[in-house]
Amino acid sequence: MVQKVKKENSGIYIFVTFLLMAVIAISVYKFIIVPESKHIFRIESDSTVSISPNRLNSPNVILICLKDHAILMQKNSEEKIYPASLTKIMTVIVAIESLPNFNEEIRLTNSTFQGLYGADASMAGFQPGEKVSAIDLLYGALLPSGAESCIGLADQIAGSEQGFVKKMNQKAADLDMDSTHFENVTGLHNENHYTTVKDLAILLSYALQNDTFREIFTSSHHLTKPTNKHPDGITFYNTMFKELNNQNIINGEILGGKTGYTNEAGLCLASLAKVGRQEYIVISAGAKGDHHSQQYNITDALAVYNSIVN
Template sequence: MVRKVKKESLEIFIFVTFLLIAVITASVYKFIITPENQHIFKIEPDSTVSISPDKLNSPNVILIRLKDHAILMQKNSEEKIYPASLTKIMTAIVAIENLPNLKEEIRLTNSTFQRLYEADASMTGFQPGEKVSAIDLLYGALLPSGAESCIGLANQIAGSEQGFVKMMNQKAADLGMDNTHFENVTGIHNENHYTTVENLAVLLSYALQNDTFRDIFTSSRHSTQPTNKHPDGITFYSTMFEELDNQNIIDGEILGGKTGYTDEVGLCLASLAKVGRQEYILISAGAKGDHHSEQYNITDALAVYNSMGK
């Protein structure tokens, strides 16, 4: 009888031990190995950035080394902001991941445009009734920040903008962007459409793992295929590279970026740069100014990247 009790106790111990190992292994896989859990940032104790974040124009800033997600600089990085057109980073990556064929033609409906004109949204240059390839709409969304490109993608993939917004919010949840909520695909201001620069760094570090997204994000210009409305196609340019105006950094290069602006949030920028042998992400938001003033979001990016390693 004693032997039987001991045997049962041993079996229970082995079972509990095995179960514990399985739980720990699953947790490690979920929170460390899974690519979507890119929000495990760490603060770098010996930062190589010589400029103080208090010297920047942007009140919300975060600088991440892409290789290991080390935080090299931050200021109010977990404070709620309105993302403006930086929203289109999420729009683009969700669209890319849900488009079976990037060459498929998408028709832009008449109803799309009137609402965007009324909101004074930035546009790509397409026309109502135009049939545009999905890849050209993706370039249109990220380079000239075209709102009609975003709506066209959303309608094609989810049947409506709000259906696509649900997909965006699910992706945000999957990535651990726990201080983010989207209400639209364009970044038109809405009190319930918010995020943080830290959450945007999570998003961009994830999106850059996708080759199609990276190719678009790092392009300075793009020429579309001929369409039924533009037989010669359209050529459009990255708003960031236009504002950069051939300026660059001393020991590297700004590889790509997405600008944003609304009256409520000011000037924003999500950028990717290579300094020395490393790649970095800088997200900034809230700089004073507008499309007609000095572009303080660009000024901040140049200042940060140029201060590294000094």
């Protein structure tokens, strides 16, 4: 009888030990092996920004320190917004992670352009029938905000825009962008196409870890390779740098950015800057104005970066 009890106790001990080891293994997998793709932002308790959010034109703003993901300032950061062309940040990072070869040649068809001109979508300047390298389409999507570049990438990678949108929504879910849903790859207005500036900060923080994305995002211009329609190539200019018009910040430099605008979204901006020795991102949305007015999305970013106290 004693021997039987000992065997039972031994069995329980082995089971408990095995269970404990399993828990430890899962924890190691979760916190070490799984890539650091999700960002848990923390709120900085000590104010390091001298400007009040109420002085900004944009109703939705967030400032993040990239090093430790500290939220240094926020204004309605979890309120639903329409992202307009800031959508293309997701389009491009998903495309980069899906493309096997950046030099792959992609043919833009008539269907690529269907509905884009009528919707007054921003275009990179490619033409139907043009054969373009994948890398040039990536630049075309981010720098001049070319809708045809986005559709061309989506069709090539997923067979259709809606097929690619599924990949975008899956990536949003993977990154815990819980208040985000995409309906298209371009950012053209749709009531079911929405996000928050906090979710966009999660996205940009993630995307900037990718060397190809960072290279494109921080480029002021890019000359494409010669194509069958443009033998001399096309020079793209980053829409944010064009609007900056040589303005910069006092104790640093704006490194890159992506503008966005629709009537419903207002003036939007996602930007990256280095102030002192640290990198920061500012996401803003909803500022009044349009392409012909003062660019309050730009002036807000300058004001926020200049207010950072090192």
